Amino acid sequence: MGEKMKVSLVYISLSGNTESFVRRLSDYLLELHPDIEVEQIPIKDMVKEGQPFFEMANPFIAFLPTYLEGGNGVDNGDVEILTTDVADFIAYGDNASKCLGIVGSGNRNFNNQYCLTAKQYSERFGFPVLADFEMRGMLGDIKKVAGIIEDLYGIEKNESSF
Numbered sequence: 001m002g003e004k005m006k007v008s009l010v011y012i013s014l015s016g017n018t019e020s021f022v023r024r025l026s027d028y029l030l031e032l033h034p035d036i037e038v039e040q041i042p043i044k045d046m047v048k049e050g051q052p053f054f055e056m057a058n059p060f061i062a063f064l065p066t067y068l069e070g071g072n073g074v075d076n077g078d079v080e081i082l083t084t085d086v087a088d089f090i091a092y093g094d095n096a097s098k099c100l101g102i103v104g105s106g107n108r109n110f111n112n113q114y115c116l117t118a119k120q121y122s123e124r125f126g127f128p129v130l131a132d133f134e135m136r137g138m139l140g141d142i143k144k145v146a147g148i149i150e151d152l153y154g155i156e157k158n159e160s161s162f
């Protein structure tokens with residue numbers, strides 16, 4: 001048989017919420033589809049360990065929490081802090097063209113700034129915002145994103161997918 005279908009999840013997580021979501025999403029996808037491979041690419045760890053960026057060999061999904069400097073996201077407060085390594089990774093080589101879309105995370109208490117950085121990346125790089133979730137995300141968020149990933153990668157849905 002051919003190689004396993006590989007789903008790649010590129011993410012950054014400063015306080016662990018996005019990492020938790022990506023881990024639970026990976027577990028969920030693998031339980032539904034034991035025949036696929038799910039690769040997690042933690043950008044913060046790569047940078048901390050001094051690993052050089054590389055060009056992605058296959059399509060990936062990016063997961064990005066919003067961290068902004070003050071403001072209200074309308075007149076001011078749209079300056080990204082802490083997560084810009086993800087933009088650098090996406091801008092590296094041909095990676096932007098391999099990004100199928102971005103999943104934003106944040107906290108609705110930030111009102112207009114909710115998940116703003118994911119929207120900014122979508123505009124800058126020209127890929128869609130696929131979904132958004134708050135904090136660590138709920139099971140419903142995981143199921144929704146798993147369904148989107150099945151569609152984007154052409155993974156055949158099975159009974160448990162619904």
Ligand SMILES: Cc1cc2nc3c(=O)[nH]c(=O)nc-3n(C[C@H](O)[C@H](O)[C@H](O)COP(=O)(O)O)c2cc1C
Nearest residue numbers: 013014015016017018065066068106107110114115
């Ligand atoms: C300093 C700071 C600024 C933040 N700014 C925003 C914001 O502008 N919009 C938003 O939706 N969430 C904002 N958040 C909430 C985070 O995006 C949210 O807690 C997210 O789950 C963090 O993900 P992580 O734990 O993977 O780092 C902010 C959090 C902090 C600590």
